[in-house]
Amino acid sequence: MISDSQPLKEPQTMRAGPSQEDIRRHNLGALLRHVHLGGPISRAELTSRMGLNRSTIMALTSDLTAAGLVREELPRETGRAGRPSLVVRPESARVYVFAFDVGPDRLAVARVGLGGVILDRREVPRDRGRFKLDELAATLSGFARQMRRKTRADTVCVGAAAAVSGGVRKADGVVTFGPNLMDEEVPFGEELGRRLGLGLPVSVGNDANLAALAEHSRGVGVAVKDLIYLHGDVGIGGGIIAGGHLLGGHDGYGGEVGHMVVNPGGRACGCGSSGCLEAEVGERALLESAGRFGAQQGRDAVRAVVEAADRGDIVAQEGLKRVGEWLGLGVANLVNIFNPEMLIFGGMLREIYLGSAAQVRTQLTLHAMAPQRDRLRLRTSALGDAATLVGAAELAFAHVLSDPLEVLARANA
Amino acid sequence: MTPLLEVRGIDKSFGPVKVLHKVEFTAYAGEVTALVGDNGAGKSTLVKCVGGIYPIDDGEIHFDGRPVQVHSPRDAGELGIEIVYQDLALCDNLDIVQNMFLGRERRRGPLLDEDSMEELAERTLSSLSVRTVKSIRQQVSSLSGGQRQTVAIAKAVLWNSKVVILDEPTAALGVAQTAQVLELVRRLADTGLAVVLISHNMNDVFAVSDRIAALYLGRMAAQVKTADVTHAQVVELITSGRSGDLGLKNGVTP
Numbered sequence: 001m002i003s004d005s006q007p008l009k010e011p012q013t014m015r016a017g018p019s020q021e022d023i024r025r026h027n028l029g030a031l032l033r034h035v036h037l038g039g040p041i042s043r044a045e046l047t048s049r050m051g052l053n054r055s056t057i058m059a060l061t062s063d064l065t066a067a068g069l070v071r072e073e074l075p076r077e078t079g080r081a082g083r084p085s086l087v088v089r090p091e092s093a094r095v096y097v098f099a100f101d102v103g104p105d106r107l108a109v110a111r112v113g114l115g116g117v118i119l120d121r122r123e124v125p126r127d128r129g130r131f132k133l134d135e136l137a138a139t140l141s142g143f144a145r146q147m148r149r150k151t152r153a154d155t156v157c158v159g160a161a162a163a164v165s166g167g168v169r170k171a172d173g174v175v176t177f178g179p180n181l182m183d184e185e186v187p188f189g190e191e192l193g194r195r196l197g198l199g200l201p202v203s204v205g206n207d208a209n210l211a212a213l214a215e216h217s218r219g220v221g222v223a224v225k226d227l228i229y230l231h232g233d234v235g236i237g238g239g240i241i242a243g244g245h246l247l248g249g250h251d252g253y254g255g256e257v258g259h260m261v262v263n264p265g266g267r268a269c270g271c272g273s274s275g276c277l278e279a280e281v282g283e284r285a286l287l288e289s290a291g292r293f294g295a296q297q298g299r300d301a302v303r304a305v306v307e308a309a310d311r312g313d314i315v316a317q318e319g320l321k322r323v324g325e326w327l328g329l330g331v332a333n334l335v336n337i338f339n340p341e342m343l344i345f346g347g348m349l350r351e352i353y354l355g356s357a358a359q360v361r362t363q364l365t366l367h368a369m370a371p372q373r374d375r376l377r378l379r380t381s382a383l384g385d386a387a388t389l390v391g392a393a394e395l396a397f398a399h400v401l402s403d404p405l406e407v408l409a410r411a412n413a
Numbered sequence: 414m415t416p417l418l419e420v421r422g423i424d425k426s427f428g429p430v431k432v433l434h435k436v437e438f439t440a441y442a443g444e445v446t447a448l449v450g451d452n453g454a455g456k457s458t459l460v461k462c463v464g465g466i467y468p469i470d471d472g473e474i475h476f477d478g479r480p481v482q483v484h485s486p487r488d489a490g491e492l493g494i495e496i497v498y499q500d501l502a503l504c505d506n507l508d509i510v511q512n513m514f515l516g517r518e519r520r521r522g523p524l525l526d527e528d529s530m531e532e533l534a535e536r537t538l539s540s541l542s543v544r545t546v547k548s549i550r551q552q553v554s555s556l557s558g559g560q561r562q563t564v565a566i567a568k569a570v571l572w573n574s575k576v577v578i579l580d581e582p583t584a585a586l587g588v589a590q591t592a593q594v595l596e597l598v599r600r601l602a603d604t605g606l607a608v609v610l611i612s613h614n615m616n617d618v619f620a621v622s623d624r625i626a627a628l629y630l631g632r633m634a635a636q637v638k639t640a641d642v643t644h645a646q647v648v649e650l651i652t653s654g655r656s657g658d659l660g661l662k663n664g665v666t667p
């Protein structure tokens with residue numbers, strides 16, 4: 001999902017190397033990626049960052065401008081002498097994708113412009129019952145249609161993708177497990193694509209995996225090649241980025257850190273095992289150890305425990321401490337195995353980490369090996385609740401970034 | 414790595430009362446150093462010595478590797494040391510921009526250069542990813558506790574400061590605002606500043622710090638990497654000045 005953004009340089013002798021056309025396509029994608037991820041940037045800056053000459057950059061930007069993907073403007077004021085270099089901006093209001101988020105207890109849809117700008121957003125609670133494909137796809141596509149009706153005539157949708165809390169098979173994007181979903185095969189992307197009726201495929205990814213990519217491309221983990229993102233919702237998910245690439249595993253189910261066993265024989269887990277990180281740290285574990293299970297659920301319930309602990313409620317404090325210790329143990333295992341540069345706490349784990357950092361880091365000191373923990377940076381998500389949605393949007397933009405002109409031509413057709 | 418700020422063997426007495434004994438303290442660029450200790454351990458006195466409010470009786474302060482004299486808050490400001498006190502020292506009846514430039518207003522001829530001050534204030538806040546403030550022309554009296562703290566911190570950062578010292582920045586805040594301020598503290602260090610965080614809250618200390626310096630009865634019990642200690646060890650250092658091999662031996666620095 002993260003492709004190489006280094007531009008290809010024309011080799012001296014063209015043997016079995018890439019064709020002129022391949023190089024041009026690659027460079028167009030690379031330039032668009034710079035503008036998409038880095039925001040408005042001058043031609044001069046692009047020239048130095050991409051290592052291409054000025055006339056090539058000019059040719060590439062005029063192709064992208066003609067296609068309506070970017071526009072060029074004079075900068076407001078440079079404060080420097082000489083002719084100012086034109087600034088290349090993404091056409092955020094014109095070129096957009098649909099991003100969907102199917103969380104365990106919320107559904108969200110956003111229309112996201114090129115450059116990562118959230119232009120429009122809807123969110124509704126989802127009940128925790130069975131995974132009903134028809135209902136979900138109908139709700140989500142309904143929101144998307146409402147948003148689409150409000151857009152101007154010159155806008156163009158270039159992609160769609162969904163973040164799903166559950167396992168997504170790499171080969172065909174079919175959802176094969178999730179909360180209240182076992183041993184079923186749900187062709188979620190296919191169904192949603194059919195109902196959207198845009199003639200676009202809907203890519204599907206695991207929500208925590210996509211959030212990891214989002215933090216890596218526009219969050220706290222920009223320029224960090226080895227990071228682990230932990231996502232707390234009802235359960236615990238994760239995304240592992242190693243050497244700049246997401247570890248998907250053989251079938252695409254990699255990164256399910258929530259089912260790492262930290263306490264053999266411990267609390268029963270929804271997956272059928274016991275003592276999984278998710279069983280010891282997830283929403284139910286926290287609410288039960290804080291003596292609050294059954295009263296309230298969801299993010300508000302978790303926040304209420306952290307707040308009660310802060311105000312001095314000793315039961316809530318004990319519950320949070322206990323959860324923090326298990327979380328720290330899980331983190332220590334991950335750090336020993338992957339030696340990440342950064343570990344990011346997202347979703348509800350942001351609050352849980354900040355409220356139990358003394359326990360988390362104590363476990364890390366006790367159980368992680370010194371060389372691995374020495375330079376490890378523990379951070380909280382910069383994108384917050386939007387991380388999964390932003391990740392879905394990036395997945396939806398992936399096609400247009402790999403072949404901008406072709407994808408746009410198809411979308412306009 | 415050379416520390417950006419290094420305090421060597423500082424002594425400070427108020428009349429017959431000795432409050433700092435040969436205190437050593439270092440802070441590194443890009444790191445958050447938590448300064449912890451019980452009430453009366455000398456945290457505030459140490460910070461005020463570094464900030465040029467109290468003259469030191471003995472010892473040296475080194476900045477970026479060279480010895481410096483800090484005789485006044487102005488000297489500290491010129492070096493790039495800014496302190497955000499608990500009371501925040503903001504004026505309720507002024508707006509955010511006016512507060513950030515208070516006493517150091519920019520002028521264009523005889524008039525105030527409002528445009529450039531506004532732009533710089535805006536740029537500083539956005540460089541810290543502060544999105545919680547609606548308008549920078551809002552009066553400070555209308556801001557929440559967390560937003561005030563944010564403005565006070567942004568004011569300290571505005572002056573190309575290199576060391577920012579924060580005295581209990583989360584003490585009076587609720588959970589959501591504490592989280593925002595802690596993330597801001599972390600971002601300050603990630604942008605290359607040396608941050609010193611005074612706090613009593615062990616979760617706050619462990620959440621964002623790279624090093625912990627524990628003062629005990631006016632002596633520096635230990636300065637350790639956060640990754641190398643446990644919660645229990647830090648609590649022992651604070652309450653008894655020692656923990657196992659760490660800390661003071663017979664009440665004095667080994």
